[in-house]
Amino acid sequence: xxxxxVVPTPARHRGSRFAVATIVLALALIAVCVISLGLGQYxxxxxxxxxxxxxxxxxxTDLAPAAPTADGVILDIRLPxxxxxxxxxxxxAVSGVLMQAIFGxxxxxxxxxxxxxxxxxxxxxxxxxxxxxxxxxxxxxxxxLGGLTAVIAVYLISRAGGRTEVVTLLLTGIAINAxxxxxxxxxxxxxxxxxREQIVFWQLGSLNGALWQNIALVAPLTAVGIxxxxxxxxxxxxxxxxxxxxxxxxxxxxxxxxxxIITVAVxxxxxxxxxxxxxxxxxxxxxxxxxxxxxxxxxxxxxSALGGALxxxxxxxxxxxxxxxxxxxxxxxxxxxxxxxxxxxxVRTRRRSGGWA
Amino acid sequence: xxxxxxxxxxxxVDDGRLILADASIxxxxxxxxxxVGPNGAGKSTLFGVLAGDLTPASGTVTLDGAPLRGIHxxxxxxxxxxxxxxxxxxxxxxxxxxxxxxxxxxxRTPAEDQDDAAVRDAMAETDVAxxxxxxxxxxxxxxxxxxxxxxxxxQATPVLMLDEPTAALDLKHQEDVLRIVRxxxxxxxxxxxxxxxxxxxxAYADRVTLLSRGRxxxxxxxxxxxTAARIEEVYGQPVDVFxxxxxxxxxxxxxx
Numbered sequence: 001x002x003x004x005x006v007v008p009t010p011a012r013h014r015g016s017r018f019a020v021a022t023i024v025l026a027l028a029l030i031a032v033c034v035i036s037l038g039l040g041q042y043x044x045x046x047x048x049x050x051x052x053x054x055x056x057x058x059x060x061t062d063l064a065p066a067a068p069t070a071d072g073v074i075l076d077i078r079l080p081x082x083x084x085x086x087x088x089x090x091x092x093a094v095s096g097v098l099m100q101a102i103f104g105x106x107x108x109x110x111x112x113x114x115x116x117x118x119x120x121x122x123x124x125x126x127x128x129x130x131x132x133x134x135x136x137x138x139x140x141x142x143x144x145l146g147g148l149t150a151v152i153a154v155y156l157i158s159r160a161g162g163r164t165e166v167v168t169l170l171l172t173g174i175a176i177n178a179x180x181x182x183x184x185x186x187x188x189x190x191x192x193x194x195x196r197e198q199i200v201f202w203q204l205g206s207l208n209g210a211l212w213q214n215i216a217l218v219a220p221l222t223a224v225g226i227x228x229x230x231x232x233x234x235x236x237x238x239x240x241x242x243x244x245x246x247x248x249x250x251x252x253x254x255x256x257x258x259x260x261i262i263t264v265a266v267x268x269x270x271x272x273x274x275x276x277x278x279x280x281x282x283x284x285x286x287x288x289x290x291x292x293x294x295x296x297x298x299x300x301x302x303x304s305a306l307g308g309a310l311x312x313x314x315x316x317x318x319x320x321x322x323x324x325x326x327x328x329x330x331x332x333x334x335x336x337x338x339x340x341x342x343x344x345x346x347v348r349t350r351r352r353s354g355g356w357a
Numbered sequence: 358x359x360x361x362x363x364x365x366x367x368x369x370v371d372d373g374r375l376i377l378a379d380a381s382i383x384x385x386x387x388x389x390x391x392x393v394g395p396n397g398a399g400k401s402t403l404f405g406v407l408a409g410d411l412t413p414a415s416g417t418v419t420l421d422g423a424p425l426r427g428i429h430x431x432x433x434x435x436x437x438x439x440x441x442x443x444x445x446x447x448x449x450x451x452x453x454x455x456x457x458x459x460x461x462x463x464x465r466t467p468a469e470d471q472d473d474a475a476v477r478d479a480m481a482e483t484d485v486a487x488x489x490x491x492x493x494x495x496x497x498x499x500x501x502x503x504x505x506x507x508x509x510x511x512q513a514t515p516v517l518m519l520d521e522p523t524a525a526l527d528l529k530h531q532e533d534v535l536r537i538v539r540x541x542x543x544x545x546x547x548x549x550x551x552x553x554x555x556x557x558x559x560a561y562a563d564r565v566t567l568l569s570r571g572r573x574x575x576x577x578x579x580x581x582x583x584t585a586a587r588i589e590e591v592y593g594q595p596v597d598v599f600x601x602x603x604x605x606x607x608x609x610x611x612x613x
Contacts (some may be wrong), residue, residue: 242445245412250430294450294454295447
């Protein structure tokens, strides 16, 4: 055992950091959710919130308030909104981790490279043309197709020799965003007043009006996406060595690439279908988590899912309560924080690599 | 025993020009087999064919008698390890994590038990244990090259393929790396190595394949292949070759 002392074991050290980070994130998440459920025009104390939640799952305590309206506010209005936020945050953060892994570039994010816009365009098209071919799944399905098209386009265009240069990635993102933006503008022009409102709402990103039936669609998609990500996480570590070397280490690179691209499209469509474009979550969260627990993909993915959920829970709390009687678009808030963060990342990347490599 | 064999291999580029024509090579167990030749001779192309990265237009490549194409990637990774010339890592993985990636092909096999030992030994051999906890992107070029080599050694395969492993290294680490490679061959490994330095080739290789303009010019024992006349013919630079006064190993000196 004396070797344990002599040989540095950074992997294990980071392992314990991962455990601590996970616990802290989970506790913070629970705390923010309980506080958020109680705040708003109809204010409730955290203990009352806990009482209502416990009563909803069949545990009677004397914590819950007597007024039946409280149950309605919590369970039918605030809770679905918060749950949708958690799912969207986790989906976006994990999609960021996955995209950064296959692009070999820490600046890849669903909104930055235009995948979110592609998904929003798909969703908007299904609404404007009144498509109902897949019933409730029509809008998420169309968002999936739009997102998939965008991510494949970005991938094919921006990669060269197994890596993606920052400039190429960002310029491709601008182009894809512009094309999707033109499509959205055209749909706005074509649409009725109500679909126009929907499209504008998508471009801003909002959790307002979330319903349990939305969550019934978003939850399985997010779960499948995160699970798929966890299954390929080990191979994504090898991908960081470059495609050729990953292949030499036994990774079936082409297959992995396809699985990851489809997974990204599933996650982004889950995030965008009912909440619109909420930018920078996939950029900020994986980056912070990498700084805390290191770049190994399995722990990074789990911590990012929690971190993304936490970020959106906090952002949603601010969106609902910062301005009295107003519900700010959450996409605006994440962009407000994410924009400067993105700039900082850009400057740092440029300084490190001595150019725009 | 021949492990990695290419016969009559040709590779064409898009305009139909052959960058490798009818090349054959036989890498045997227990031998260091050097691929040498001037820039653009086709060394890297032949290396890529042997590694399975390039599919030749004609000719066959076999590993232990079986066509390379037919071997499952994971199984292939348990039999041969490849070190490329440029080694970058996209994210700040630590040195130890990078070396441990060499063990990935052995996950969920009995050999997984040796992961820790293989990683530790490979880091000690390549003299990188001292910065095991540092991140790969923070290392110097020479340090990165040694870490990449450690990763390949940790893979513990009977066939090793190394593309200019000494290019970024100072004299001492260059000799260290070549001694490691020699030791692996003595222990039974088949080693294919692309080298630039003819003196290194003469000192460390058991067998040499000399390429020029996409063709194999000569193959055999280093002393027989790398004669003054042939070097001048292939490289276009007159040289003197004479035995080292101490060891008797031929030394190549350009005529200046």
